Amino acid sequence: MAAVLLIDDDVELAGMLADYLRGDGFSVELAHDGESGIAAALGGRFAIAVLDVMLPGLSGIEALRRIRAASQMPVLMLTARGDDMDRIVGLELGADDYVPKPCLPRELAARLRAILRRGSTAPAAPAGELTVGPLRLNPAQRLAEWRGRGLELTSTEFNLLEVLARNAGRTVGKDELSQQALGRPLARYDRSIDVHLSSIRQKLGPLDDGRSPIQTVFRQGYQMIPG
Structure with a gap:
């Protein structure tokens, strides 16, 4: 059961996504601001983080910057639909992928599995270096x-x-x-x-x-x- 950290200030949306992901086989914990999200992400308990760009106070972009300064854990960004600038900046800072909001929980789960699968298994090819x-x-x-x-x-x-x-x-x-x-x-x-x-x-x-x-x-x- 992959442990997911979901960082989003929208309590209702985050709760809905968390419920779906739990029902789909993930373990999920929530953080609703950048500071607590960073602390949780760097605690070493999660396989992947889902990080909303539009956080109050400390932005999701700054939160990603701080996470990347100390960790290479996979991070999936939630971005406003059509907001190419936040998307590109997030990718440049090291986000692994993004999903535009509002997003379908099923799509989010599929993206998480794709990132985790590629991060934990090598493709079918000759072994070794x-x-x-x-x-x-x-x-x-x-x-x-x-x-x-x-x-x-x-x-x-x-x-x-x-x-x-x-x-x-x-x-x-x-x-x-x-x-x-x-x-x-x-x-x-x-x-x-x-x-x-x-x-x-x-x-x-x-x-x-x-x-x-x-x-x-x-x-x-x-x-x-x-x-």
């Missing part, structure tokens, strides 16, 4: 190194990097990346993949020749340079 140029991945332990230096990656970032590494030299479409890394189809106008990959590029840095190890292939997807 994976090396592409200066990149080394250990999918079983969810560890990543670049030029011998450990990388701090969110669960979703690790998933994306693993998919690209396993397909090094081949262009991988955004829909395939979304299915394999986020566990869901790519929605129209969804920029999640682009934002996550921008963060990964910053963490990796350039190759010796100055190129990014992850190349954008116009209108097709992304490709990792084989090394």
